[in-house]
Amino acid sequence: MSSNEHTPEHAAHRWFAKSLDDLGHAERHLLDRLMQRKLVTENINEVFRDDMSFGERLADKVSRFGGSWTFIIVFALILVGWTGVNSWVLHKPFDPYPYIFLNLMLSMLAAVQAPVIMMSQNRQAAKDRMDATNDYKVNLKAEIEIMGLHEKLDQMRNDQLQLMLMKQQEQIDLLLKLVRERGD
Structure with missing residues (x-):
């Protein structure tokens, strides 16, 4: 075996049928890892979790809670309690029917909750893309x-x-x- 067979350029031609300059980022990274006989896989959850800011972690927690049965049940109880107190218990209700203050509160909650959920979904989509890239690298390495x-x-x-x-x-x-x- 000649020393030329162990160069990145030769490996690029051998495994990808491309020149080294024509390889994409993921393929070049994979080739580097293969040449060094190192692992290609990454724990995407750890990588992603380590890069999250406080606000991103908070948005994920709010989104997780906002999409749970606990939230739905607690929210339903609050709505039933609000309407019950303002309709039957209080003689001078602070928010009489048609519950305009309640509508204002619900609108404000929705206005805040929707962007928080979207931020969380955007991060999940970015994580899914990283996961797909990692899967591609692993599959490509296995194929090679x-x-x-x-x-x-x-x-x-x-x-x-x-x-x-x-x-x-x-x-x-x-x-x-x-x-x-x-x-x-």
């Missing part, structure tokens, strides 16, 4: 490793075939020599 194993198996088969042919030729030569000796 399988191709390498196939090459090794083919080489071993060819080596064994050559060895078998050499042994057979030796046996034929020995038989011919024996036949000549007996014929003389």
Whole structure:
């Protein structure tokens, strides 16, 4: 094996059928990791969690709570309690029917909650993209490793075939020599 076979340019041509300059970022990163015999996988959850700001973590918690049964049940109880207190309990209700103050509160809650949920969804989409990129790198590495194993198996088969042919030729030569000796 020549030293040229262990260069990144040769590996790019061998595994991707492209020049090193034509490789994308993920392919170049994968090639670098393969050349160094290092792992390609990353724990995307850890990488993503470590880069989150306080506001992003808070938005995720609010979004998680806002999309839970606990929130729905608590919110339903508050609405029932609000209407019950303002309709039947208080003689001078602070928000009489049609509950205009309640509508204002619900509108403000929706106005704040919607962007918070969207921020959380945007981060989840970014995390999903990172996860997909990681999956691509892992799948690509596995494909390259399988191709390498196939090459090794083919080489071993060819080596064994050559060895078998050499042994057979030796046996034929020995038989011919024996036949000549007996014929003389």
